[in-house]
Amino acid sequence: MSNIRSLFATRLYHARLSELGKTAVDQEELETSCFAIAEEDGAGQDWCQENGYPGYTSYASLTDLPWRFPIFKDLRKTLDKHVKAFAEDLEFDLDGKKLKLDSLWINILPEGGIHTSHIHPHSVISGTTYVTVPPGASAIKFEDPRSAMMMAAPTRLPEAREELRGFIYVTPEAGDVLLWESWLRHEVPMNMAEDDRVSVSFNYGWG
Template sequence: MSIQPWFPTFVYKAPLLARTRDRNRFNRELLAESLQIRDHDADGRAWSAKSYPGGFTSYGSMSRLHKFSSTFMELEKRIDRHVARFARHLDYDLTDRELVMTDCWVNIMPTSVAHGSHIHPLSTISGTYYVQTPRGCSAIKFEDPRLQAFMAQPPRRPDAKPHNKPHVAYAAETGHVVLFESWLRHEVPPNTTVSERISISFNYNWF
């Protein structure tokens, strides 16, 4: 008998920088700037009040942070290496093409704030870099992209193998980057901690 996996879905996770000391230094800079952006981005706070209740995101106001901030430019350069590694694993043909960061924005999730299920249209690779992750804060949760096509299937056993479950969660870890193909539906459940969960999201595209 032969059973083989086909059409797999991949999620990439790794420390942004190899050395903990370097990650801590860089995170301090990103944390300070992320909080400054929230304090000064009145348009972002207004947009968040309507579209991101209880939290703050610069998505609707300042979504190209890598184009005007030297700190975020440095983040882009460091993420570029991880995206290139992920693209090689995915066997993307990038001959005469280049994956470039098109969008980059801050997300701040206080207690009880959630990020509903969504995808990133018109992008190739998307991801998140974690700046501040209180112990026990919510993970990023991915949905099996075949879920809408499932028909007449029995429920999975509680001890089902991870690759047979309809959802998988990746813990949010400070200093780590998570990458996935932009069509993969994902969400962030409510933050149950008393501290703010702070991340930076981004998209890459080749056209």
Template sequence: MSLRPLFVTQVYEASLAAGPGFADFNAALADACRMLAAEDQAGRMWCREHGYRGYTSYGSLTDLPHRLPEFAELKRHLDRHAVAYARALNFDLARKPRLDSLWVNILKPGGGHSGHIHPHAFLSGTVYVEVPDGASALKLEDPRLPMMMARPAVHADAPEAEKPFVYLAPQAGTVLMWESWLRHEVPPNAAKRERISVSFNYA
């Protein structure tokens, strides 16, 4: 008897922390994120209107790589990772993946982000800037879940690939990427400090 793993969902994980000058770059990126949170009045208004506990530039700023050098450097890193991920997925592309959007997320204690997907993109992800102790993991949902009907629950010690939900706990510098149709969420931030990340889409 043998089992054949079919229709596998591949999640990409890498780290910027191994590169030279990471600590300085990450500190500058954190400062840039906080500066936006302080100065982006339209973004703060968007957060109030949508009940976002913290700050995100998602609804206000669409040109971060052109606006600040820290995000331009981050884009160069992410472009390389997006190419590597697309190759690993055996995508037949006419051109390299193109960064479509990039936005800052600063979650205060208790803040989270409910389950969602990213339409109009094919690769999405997040790079983590500050992840204090107790900060939220990334929760990924098995895309087959709505169709499982009478499928029994799995054992608590089942392999990660068999679980209906997987929680990935990043560190500063972690890059996580997934196909944009994969439903994911950020549970409430249980840390006592802000959790800072930058999310992105490639189209």
């Protein structure tokens, strides 16, 4: 009898931010803080303009959000718990060490804005928590990491099982957190909503 197994799984963690942690993260305060920082961060605004980045990101300008604003300190504590749970699911041998937050940044994507395909080098786990997701806002798109090695393989059927598809679209809600291994290529297609799509992204390293 034939035996067909799935090998080398790519795991995606999807949860409500509020599921773990004793410290509640106030979504309204988090949204207000994101917009306040964006308005005051001249260096970040300049970087976005110089690099053709739509909307705003603090990625290249601010590296100490948990120190600047208590709400981001609360967020870090909660993210630590989610990342720990995901690392356990991945069965990482961390040799007694912990995965630690090494970067955290704000993304404000306006109508028509996109975030092109990319990975997060030098990190172990990356992710995003969603602050504001207006109706019609773009999903996040994940790419099968084997794409470059498929050579002459035919495309998949439209109704193919999720684990066999070349791309997976996940539509989050405000208050969700998504985690994935940092080598997984992903992008944010064009935001078709009239309102801003606001999120906070992050990387965790080892050691």
